[in-house]
Amino acid sequence: MPHIALPEGLPGISSGFAYRPETAKPMRELAHVLLHGPNSLTPAERELIATFVSNRNDCFFCQTSHGAAATAHLGGDSTLVNDVKKDFERASVSPKMKGLLAIAGNVQKGGKNVTAEDIAHARTLGATDVEIHDTVLIAAAFCMYNRYVDGLATWQPEDPEMYAAMGQHLATHGYLTPSIKP
Amino acid sequence: MAYIQLPEGLPGIRGAMAFRPETARPLNDLVEVLLHAPNSLTPGERELIATYVSSENDCYYCQTIHGMIAAACLDGDESLVHKVKSDFLHADISDKMKALLVVAGKVQKGGKNVTSEDVARAREQGATDIEIHDTVLIAAAFCMFNRYVDGLGTTQPRDEEMYRQRGKWIARDGYAAVSKEYLPAATA
Numbered sequence: 001m002p003h004i005a006l007p008e009g010l011p012g013i014s015s016g017f018a019y020r021p022e023t024a025k026p027m028r029e030l031a032h033v034l035l036h037g038p039n040s041l042t043p044a045e046r047e048l049i050a051t052f053v054s055n056r057n058d059c060f061f062c063q064t065s066h067g068a069a070a071t072a073h074l075g076g077d078s079t080l081v082n083d084v085k086k087d088f089e090r091a092s093v094s095p096k097m098k099g100l101l102a103i104a105g106n107v108q109k110g111g112k113n114v115t116a117e118d119i120a121h122a123r124t125l126g127a128t129d130v131e132i133h134d135t136v137l138i139a140a141a142f143c144m145y146n147r148y149v150d151g152l153a154t155w156q157p158e159d160p161e162m163y164a165a166m167g168q169h170l171a172t173h174g175y176l177t178p179s180i181k182p
Numbered sequence: 183m184a185y186i187q188l189p190e191g192l193p194g195i196r197g198a199m200a201f202r203p204e205t206a207r208p209l210n211d212l213v214e215v216l217l218h219a220p221n222s223l224t225p226g227e228r229e230l231i232a233t234y235v236s237s238e239n240d241c242y243y244c245q246t247i248h249g250m251i252a253a254a255c256l257d258g259d260e261s262l263v264h265k266v267k268s269d270f271l272h273a274d275i276s277d278k279m280k281a282l283l284v285v286a287g288k289v290q291k292g293g294k295n296v297t298s299e300d301v302a303r304a305r306e307q308g309a310t311d312i313e314i315h316d317t318v319l320i321a322a323a324f325c326m327f328n329r330y331v332d333g334l335g336t337t338q339p340r341d342e343e344m345y346r347q348r349g350k351w352i353a354r355d356g357y358a359a360v361s362k363e364y365l366p367a368a369t370a
Binding site: 003004005016019020022023025026027029030033034037057058059103106107110111112114116119129130132133134136137139140141143144145146147148149150151152153 | 185186187198201202204205207208209211212215216219239240241285288289292293294296298301311312314315316318319321322323325326327328329330331332333334335
């Protein structure tokens with residue numbers, strides 16, 4: 001049961017958003033810019049970073065919903081999502097993405113874990129300053145979203161169909177409007 | 183020097199926000215609602231939660247600026263801010279605030295660390311659901327802001343007076359107003 005009286009029937013972050021629309025608005029806008037707005041990183045790549053960080057933070061709702069969004073962007077195949085979560089160094093992503101995921105993994109542990117060498121390495125593999133910035137902020141933002149979802153002990157159903165539908169909605173429409181109807 | 187080419191002369195989060203105004207706007211809107219907008223927790227109390235979490239995350243820029251904003255909200259009492267950072271259970275704050283700081287400290291370590299006992303204790307001390315919600319989200323949000331500021335290797339001057347002056351300004355005018363100093367005018 002959630003720690004506070006959240007609206008019933010809404011999974012994960014949707015219940016926190018419905019409970020407090022004043023904070024939901026900027027949190028939705030931030031996710032939309034970071035994951036869905038125009039960017040030289042594809043939406044799939046950015047969703048993979050979000051999924052990877054949520055997995056490291058052990059947040060079931062976030063890693064499953066963003067994994068579903070990444071899968072939807074990748075034509076419905078979840079193999080790559082699972083490979084990135086398991087061992088991104090051996091996954092079929094670009095060397096640049098591996099450099100960025102290494103940065104994201106260090107941000108997850110704490111900002112000071114990112115080293116000048118991590119950044120130089122990602123740059124050698126073709127990452128731009130904006131891509132490095134966005135990777136750091138996506139990883140940091142998911143250290144917020146994950147803590148929000150688990151820190152309130154939100155309801156996190158296991159139904160794969162629900163997450164697949166949510167992922168499809170997020171991949172198509174982004175984050176400004178609810179992906180789940182009460 | 184920061185890891186990426188951030189605008190010069192803007193320390194801490196300000197350089198990163200000026201670099202990417204698209205993300206700066208929702209970030210400023212979020213912190214404005216959480217720390218400055220009307221709330222049953224005073225701005226001083228909410229800034230203390232932000233300062234405490236930033237201190238636990240060892241982010242110099244964030245703990246110093248939010249500590250100075252907290253002090254500005256608390257009649258300039260910087261010693262109270264230091265006491266909350268070092269040993270909040272013995273600081274001169276309400277029992278409700280102590281219980282909320284326990285919740286915030288658990289969120290800082292990871293969301294799953296918050297227990298129903300932590301929440302029940304806060305409620306016994308008078309915390310409402312929305313105060314518990316906002317405490318969790320303030321703590322979570324500073325786990326983002328701190329990582330953003332340190333993860334980009336931003337410059338963080340050791341100049342307390344600079345933070346003290348900005349702290350007074352932000353305590354008075356809020357985040358959205360002060361951010362206009364370094365963000366381009368909104369086009370929307």
